[in-house]
Amino acid sequence: MTQGVLLFCFDTEHTRYHRILERCVGLIKKNLKSQITVVTDFETYEKLKPLGCVNYKFIEPELGNKLNGRTWNNVDRHMAYELSPYDTTLVMDIDYFCFSDNLVQLFNTDYDFLVANQAHDLSGRNTFDLRKWSMIPMVWATVLVFKKNQRVRKIFDTVKYIKKNYSYFNEMYRVYARNLRNDYLFAMALQQINGFIGYPKIPFALATLPPDCEVVKVTDEGLVWRRKDQISYVEGQDVHVLNKDVANV
């Protein structure tokens, strides 16, 4: 049985995502010691420094989202099932930095699909508890683990179907998001495919740094950030960094 990490990375006009990927891959190799496959385009691949033993899959990314004039291409995650060469796959955002080996535990379960439903705001303001008005429980597709089988294929097929009819499902579940987000797509698909009852989840919150926190230093052990006049740090704890300027640190 093979297992590995699947990452999606596409540079945009404003953000050098390949720089974030380089850091992410280094941390995965150090802490998860897992095989890695990167889904990217040739333009991004050309800018990458040599990353050692990493598999690449090239696709032409679908046009992504836009916020505050910045675009990002993140709507291809529904293809993870087809693109993954592994029996058990950990799909991760490239801005999720593994400063620990906590995620290794998720490889060693019989669950065929696991996703997180909680995020912990490292700045202490609980800014991620706002998504309570939708009709369905929300998930964070930042990290998800799946095994290849017929049931999981149906989950991804449902994600594709919802993506195609996003505005309808958006209204039906009262998500009202302007952008197409993987979090919402997977929340809706899991709700549908699991009979509207519930489904297994990753039993810890994903430590997340909000966009207004500026990362000032990243090491192999952790990172330091600044918000207003406050400087804080974490060590040995995985962090999802939402401020994309981390690419320049």
Next chain:
Amino acid sequence: MDIRELKRQSDLSYDIAIAKRNALEKAHSRQVMAYNGHLFRANPQTICLVRTLMATNSSFFIMDTNENPVEIKDADDFLNRLIARNQEALNAYHQMYQTFTRKSD
């Protein structure tokens, strides 16, 4: 009353409180462990339950973090792993806690 000193103390207390909350969250995440294909939390409740059940049964059933039942056949091994994971997480939390104590002095 030196307002500047009060503000400095208040800021320091806030920083310590946030850092402590983050360290506690780190400990909670670290306590999650896979066993027998299921996920468990190596917290006091699980450890006490396993110790209680193994006193009278060689194998028994407990629920994982997603409330699915799991048969535990080798209770000693399971308990040892739970304790090791729990203490590893709390040891890291303890080290971090000591830095808070030093900061607030």
